[in-house]
Each structure stands twice: as structure tokens, then as C-alpha cells.
Amino acid sequence: MFFTYLRRELRRRRKAALVVASGLALGIALVIIVSSVSSGMTKAQDKVLESLYGLGTDMTVTKAAAAPGTGTTRPRFEFDAKDDDSTQSTDRVMVQGFQTLAATTVDEVADQSGVADAVGGLSLTVMKVDGQFRRGEFKQDEGAQQDSRTGPGGGAGQPQGEVQGGGASFDVNSFTVYGTDVTQQDLGPLTSSAITKGRTFKAAETDAKVAVVDASYAREKKLAVDKTVTISGTKYTIIGVSTADSGDAAANVYVPLKQAQTLADSKDEVTTVYVKAADSQQIDAVKSAIQKNISGTTVTTSADLADTVSGSLSTASDLASSVGKWLSIAVLIAAFLVAGLLTSSAVSRRVREFGTLKALGWKSGRVTRQVVGEALVNGLMGGVLGIAVGLGGAYAVTAISPTLTAQLGSSGGGGAMGGGPMGGGGPGRQTASRTLDIALTAPVSLSVILLAVGLAVTGGLVAGAFGGWRASRLRPADALRRVE
Structure with a gap:
């Protein structure tokens, strides 16, 4: 009897039912779209951060920033004086950030409570300067030629004229090198790239003259597997080509850590320690422990680095997390209220019906x-309609894949992750910024679908509560008054 009467009444009031369902559908669809876009924003930010320090890294440890006025001596480029115009070339290998930690710091970090794994790396910048000096030529003034031949007293005078031509023309090229611990390749910047040609390092190649090059750099310099790349006069055999999963690669060239230390004359030193926490919920506690027990270091979590992200990705993320969520909540509340009012209004128009049913013996x-x-x-x-519209909206966002820019600026001092280059230097201490283009997607998770179903049920119960309260107050006498 219940379902028979229910089916008949819904058929008889199709328009009213459609209006109520459409209002709820609008709110539910907006919640699905905003939630999926927010999830896409989070994944986009994760890709940006992973492109800097690699997968699995929860935090990095770098040397604390030097006090103002105690800057490190910068490298000098010197050239020999030569009589001819031959080309001269020189290069310098510099530690990114110009500050390093002792390699023993890696073991100290690994021994801290809550640390699952720790590995050290050395980030370098190689600057190569080549060109030539051109000798100038002295050109004598024509009007002064006679005077120069006969000076005062009949003697020879000084030639008058100027030196023309000459000068110098030099090209400056730079690329980044990352020294990776080949015995622990599950952590660090190289994990943000996939080997697309050749192979990666072997655990036995701790001090071998081998290298993995980034695909973009390989195309630019026409490098390939089994060819060589020269770094500060040392040739390294290319064993693999890597392609960054998203954005730019962490370095142009990857070599074993010991080789990087030799190139930079930084034996037993690293620039960054990459840390994986045993429990993602205890990252702040691990950070505090490292800072307390290991002096002279700066610990930066992925959340700290995320605060330096700006650009359209950051703006869109802020809008989705603040304006978008509040808007969806407001629309959802409005939909619930409208559904409740419409249901209550429908009950008021069914006074004769419900009054008659009560007169026939129906209880309140x-x-x-x-x-x-x-x-x-x-x-x-x-809910069904809202889920369909929401999925359609999320699919449209993913199909269009609008491109957002993420600009990563230095967090100041040594506070940022020190894994990858940022304008030619590690993000830990470089003032330049790095801009990445990220395609936005809107993935819809099962939890969002379940949330939509829950909202649909809640909306129905809210509307039913309004109408049910109104119906329970009706009396059979009300129906009799409306009988014509």
C-alpha cells in the first residue's frame, strides 16, 4: 500500500518532483565539481613539488643560512695572456648554494626517531666560459703624420692616433649536475624522472665515470646513450636518458655522488639530505627532532615548500578551497531549504487529501x-541527476585540461628544498624562480560519489521533515472545511 500510493503520487506530481530534484541536483553537482577540481589542484601541486625533490621525500635537510655579511667567496675566471687571437676556454664547477653539509649528517639524520630513510645528494652548477680576445690595431691620424715625422728641433715626434678594433667576445653556458647516491636510488630528485633510454646506475658504480642525462638536455646538446658528456675536462659515458614525469628535470646531468664530490672538490660533503618519514602523520615531530638534535641545519617539509608556490595554480587552488567550497555549501543549503519549502507548500495544497486519509483511519x-x-x-x-551533471562537469574539465602555471620562489635562507635547480640553482638558496606549466585534471573519487549519495538522502530527509511536520498537524476537520 505504501509503495503503491507513493508511486501514484509521484506520477501525479511529476513537475513538482522534478523541481525539487533539480534544485538538489544543482547543489550536489556543484559539490562534486568543486571537490574534484580541488583534488586536481592538490595533485598538480604534488607534481610541482615532486619535480623538485622526487617521490617519497617528506622533507629535506640543508645547511642553515649564513649570517648576513659572511658570504662565501665566489669563483673567479682567469685567462692566460697570449700573443695570438686563439680561443680560450675555462669552466668552473660550483656547489649550488655554496654551502655543504658533512656526509656524516646523513647517518645522523637517519638515526633520528621517526625517520624511515635518508639519503644525501650534491647539487652542482657548471659554468663554461669560452671565447677569444682580439688584438686592436693602432691607426695614426692622417693630419698628424707629417708632425710625427718631424718634431720640434727637427727630431721625430710622437705618433698621433688611436687603437681601433680589438676587444673580447665570450660565451657563457651553464648546466646543472646532481650527484646521486647510486646505492640508494629510491629517494631523491632522480626518482621524479623515468629512464626512457638505456639504464639507470648500478649499485656497484659508486665512483664510475658514467652519467644519466635529461631528455631535454640530450636533445639540445645532441647527446645519446653510449656517447660522452664532458664535465670540467672529465668525460663521462652516458648510460641512460631520463624524462621528467612533470615539469622540468631536477638536473641536466646525473652522476654518482663520489664523482660529483670529486668534480666540486667537496670530498665527503653533500648539499641536501632527503628524508622519508616512517609515519606521514608525524612529519612535524620528525622535523622538530632533527632541528633540535642536529645543529646548523634547516629542515624543510613539502608543506613549507608548497607555501612558496605562486602563479595561476596557487590562485586557482585558493579559489577552489575557499570561494568554491563556500559557494557549494551555500548553494547546497539553499537547495535543501527550497526543497523543504516546496515540500511543505505541496502538503498545504493536499489538505483535503491528508485530512480525508486521516478520517479514513490513517494515523499521523x-x-x-x-x-x-x-x-x-x-x-x-x-542525487542521480546531480551525480550525472557533476561527473559531466568533471569530465569536461579533464578533457579541456586548462594549463596552470606554478611559480616556485625561494623561501629565503636555507628554508626550501634543495633538490632541483631553480633558474640554474637549487631551490634552497637561489633567488631566481622556476616556472612550471601543469595541466589541470578533475579526478572524481569514490568518496565524492558516496558524499553525493549522502547529500541526496540528507536533502530528501530535510525536505521530508518540513512536509512531514506540516502533515502531522493536519486534522480531518480541515479537510471537511474545504469540501465544496
């Missing part, structure tokens, strides 16, 4: 259940 509870049942079905229909 039965009438209320009938109204709540109708509202709940309307809510479920709105």
Missing part, C-alpha cells in the same frame, strides 16, 4: 512517513 505517523518517503525519492532522483 503514517501520513508523515508517506510525505517523507516521497521527499526521499525526490532526493534520490536529485
Whole structure:
């Protein structure tokens, strides 16, 4: 009897049911779209951060920033004076950030409570300067030629003229090198790239003259597997080509850590320690422990680095997390209220019907259940429609894949992750910024679908509560007054 009457009443009031369902569907669809876009924003930011320090890294440890006025001596480029115009070339290998930690710091970090794994790396910048000096030629003034031949007293005078031509023309090229611990390749910047040609390092190649080059750098310099790349006069055999999973690669060239230390004359030193926490919920506690127990270091978590992200990605993320969520909540509340008011209004138009049913023996509870049942079905229909519209909107965002820019600026001092280059230097201490283009997607998770179903049921119950309360107050006498 309940379902028969329910089906008949929903058919008879199709337009009213559609209006209620559409209102709920709008709110539910907006929640799905905003939630999926927010999830896409989070994944985009994760890709940006992973491109800097690699997968699995929860935090990095770098040397604390030097006090103002105690800057490190910068490298000098010197050239020999030669009589001819031959080309001269020189290069310098510099530690990114110009500050290093002792390699023993890696073991100290690994021994801290809550640390699952730690590995050290050395980030370098190689600057190569080549060109030539051109000798100038002295050109004598024509008007002064006679005077120069006969000076005062009949003697020879000084030639008058100027030196023309000459000068210098030099090209400056730079590229980045990362020294990776080949015995622990599951952590660090190289994990943000996939080997697309050749192979990666072997654990036995701790001090071998081998290298993995980034695909973009390989195309630019026409490098390939089995060819060689020269770094400060030392040739390294290319064993593999890597392609960054997203954005730019962490370095142009990867070599074993010991080789990088030799190139930079930084034996037993690293620039960054990459740390993986045993429990992602205890990252702040691990950070505090490292800072407390290992002096002279700066610990930066991925959350700290995320604060330096700006550009359209950051702006869109802020809008999705603040304006978008509040807007969806407001629309959802409005949809619930409208559904409740419409249901209550429909009950007021059914006074004769419910009054007659009560006169026939229906209890108030039965009438209320009938109204709540109708509202709940309307809510479920709105949920189905809202989920369909929400999935369609999320699919449209993913299909269009709007490109957002993420600009990573230095967090100041030594506070940023020191893994990858940022304008030619590690993000830990470089003032330049790095801009990445990220394609936005809007993935819809099962939890979002379940949330939509829950909202649909809730909307139906809210609407039913309004109508049921109104129906429970009706008396058979009200129906008799409306009999014509």
C-alpha cells in the first residue's frame, strides 16, 4: 500500500518532483565539481613539488643560512695572456648554494626517531666560459703624420692616433649536475624522472665515470646513450636518458655522488639530505627532532615548500578551497531549504487529501512517513541527476585540461628544498624562480560519489521533515472545511 500510493503520487506530481530534484541536483553537482577540481589542484601541486625533490621525500635537510655579511667567496675566471687571437676556454664547477653539509649528517639524520630513510645528494652548477680576445690595431691620424715625422728641433715626434678594433667576445653556458647516491636510488630528485633510454646506475658504480642525462638536455646538446658528456675536462659515458614525469628535470646531468664530490672538490660533503618519514602523520615531530638534535641545519617539509608556490595554480587552488567550497555549501543549503519549502507548500495544497486519509483511519505517523518517503525519492532522483551533471562537469574539465602555471620562489635562507635547480640553482638558496606549466585534471573519487549519495538522502530527509511536520498537524476537520 505504501509503495503503491507513493508511486501514484509521484506520477501525479511529476513537475513538482522534478523541481525539487533539480534544485538538489544543482547543489550536489556543484559539490562534486568543486571537490574534484580541488583534488586536481592538490595533485598538480604534488607534481610541482615532486619535480623538485622526487617521490617519497617528506622533507629535506640543508645547511642553515649564513649570517648576513659572511658570504662565501665566489669563483673567479682567469685567462692566460697570449700573443695570438686563439680561443680560450675555462669552466668552473660550483656547489649550488655554496654551502655543504658533512656526509656524516646523513647517518645522523637517519638515526633520528621517526625517520624511515635518508639519503644525501650534491647539487652542482657548471659554468663554461669560452671565447677569444682580439688584438686592436693602432691607426695614426692622417693630419698628424707629417708632425710625427718631424718634431720640434727637427727630431721625430710622437705618433698621433688611436687603437681601433680589438676587444673580447665570450660565451657563457651553464648546466646543472646532481650527484646521486647510486646505492640508494629510491629517494631523491632522480626518482621524479623515468629512464626512457638505456639504464639507470648500478649499485656497484659508486665512483664510475658514467652519467644519466635529461631528455631535454640530450636533445639540445645532441647527446645519446653510449656517447660522452664532458664535465670540467672529465668525460663521462652516458648510460641512460631520463624524462621528467612533470615539469622540468631536477638536473641536466646525473652522476654518482663520489664523482660529483670529486668534480666540486667537496670530498665527503653533500648539499641536501632527503628524508622519508616512517609515519606521514608525524612529519612535524620528525622535523622538530632533527632541528633540535642536529645543529646548523634547516629542515624543510613539502608543506613549507608548497607555501612558496605562486602563479595561476596557487590562485586557482585558493579559489577552489575557499570561494568554491563556500559557494557549494551555500548553494547546497539553499537547495535543501527550497526543497523543504516546496515540500511543505505541496502538503498545504493536499489538505483535503491528508485530512480525508486521516478520517479514513490513517494515523499521523503514517501520513508523515508517506510525505517523507516521497521527499526521499525526490532526493534520490536529485542525487542521480546531480551525480550525472557533476561527473559531466568533471569530465569536461579533464578533457579541456586548462594549463596552470606554478611559480616556485625561494623561501629565503636555507628554508626550501634543495633538490632541483631553480633558474640554474637549487631551490634552497637561489633567488631566481622556476616556472612550471601543469595541466589541470578533475579526478572524481569514490568518496565524492558516496558524499553525493549522502547529500541526496540528507536533502530528501530535510525536505521530508518540513512536509512531514506540516502533515502531522493536519486534522480531518480541515479537510471537511474545504469540501465544496
